[in-house]
Amino acid sequence: MKAGFATVVGRPNVGKSTLVNRMVGTKVSIVSSRPNTTRHSVRGVLHRPGAQVVFVDTPGFHRPRTALGERLVEAADASLGDVDVAVAVLDAAAAVGPGDRLVLARAIAAVRGHGDPGGEGAGGLFVALNKVDRASPTDVLAQLASAAAATEALGGAACTEYFPVSARTGEGVDGLVDAIVERLPEGPAYYPEEMVTDTPEALQVAELVREQLLRRAREELPHSIACRVTEWEWPRIRCEIVVERDSQKGIVIGKGGEVLKDVGTAVRKQLPPGAYLELYVRVEKHWQQRPDALDRLGY
Numbered sequence: 001m002k003a004g005f006a007t008v009v010g011r012p013n014v015g016k017s018t019l020v021n022r023m024v025g026t027k028v029s030i031v032s033s034r035p036n037t038t039r040h041s042v043r044g045v046l047h048r049p050g051a052q053v054v055f056v057d058t059p060g061f062h063r064p065r066t067a068l069g070e071r072l073v074e075a076a077d078a079s080l081g082d083v084d085v086a087v088a089v090l091d092a093a094a095a096v097g098p099g100d101r102l103v104l105a106r107a108i109a110a111v112r113g114h115g116d117p118g119g120e121g122a123g124g125l126f127v128a129l130n131k132v133d134r135a136s137p138t139d140v141l142a143q144l145a146s147a148a149a150a151t152e153a154l155g156g157a158a159c160t161e162y163f164p165v166s167a168r169t170g171e172g173v174d175g176l177v178d179a180i181v182e183r184l185p186e187g188p189a190y191y192p193e194e195m196v197t198d199t200p201e202a203l204q205v206a207e208l209v210r211e212q213l214l215r216r217a218r219e220e221l222p223h224s225i226a227c228r229v230t231e232w233e234w235p236r237i238r239c240e241i242v243v244e245r246d247s248q249k250g251i252v253i254g255k256g257g258e259v260l261k262d263v264g265t266a267v268r269k270q271l272p273p274g275a276y277l278e279l280y281v282r283v284e285k286h287w288q289q290r291p292d293a294l295d296r297l298g299y
Helices: 016-024 067-079 098-114 137-153 173-183 201-216 246-253 255-268 291-296
Strands: 002-010 042-048 051-057 085-091 125-130 161-164 226-233 236-243 276-283
Touching (some): 002 067, 016 173, 067 291, 085 098, 161 173, 201 226, 246 276, 255 276
Parallel strands (some): 085 125
Antiparallel strands (some): 042 051
16 A cells, blocks of 8 residues: 655644645644644544555744744654655745745755655655635736745755645645655555544643634733643543733633633533543743743643
């Protein structure tokens, strides 16, 4: 059979997680409108007759301003260390900029490094122009030309293909997945058929809590929130929410605990029946800048 890894990279908020969920066919990564929602590399497994694709969702490449940001970029880089296919995601509704060129450069280097001594690459590079549902056909064509020019200016990669897609609507995604499958090497499956992700359950729950908080958080809060499960004795799950200031703690809890209650209700709907989720909030000042705090929180 064909089996391999396809690492998905891009700037923050270009829709990588939504695209991975769409390609896998089920939710494996949390999504929000906030940049840098993805903080861990997440593997989602697509099973097809005669083929298995392990899609790797990654944190967005950006210019880090905190120790947390540095670790997120390092995680994205590390995910490109041993890939069969690289998928660089660009935004169809935004001009190709320095951040996109950085993403393309890292993806090109990855497929070259994984290829044969002649530098032909393994499965090659796919450039996915996402959010075409928000751009006119004329703009999409112009963006495809800009993406191709940027790729060529960086030295290009063997077997580069370009796909206009919409992760939100699914437009063009099947064609992208078919092309990825064609490029995979022959080999045994990496995961059993019943597995769609190898993310530990505790991390999945913590990320679901953070996803719901991001949907309710004010502008200053998203980067200051971290979540981790501290106790798991099924059906009881205890999840810690960490913020950086006392004022943020009050916002996360909400008047009369309303925010936490709503978050808990939304998360429980995504868990097996009978789950009891306990949420509590703790202040840890400047955790984004402290290596000891980042280690403890799993970053």
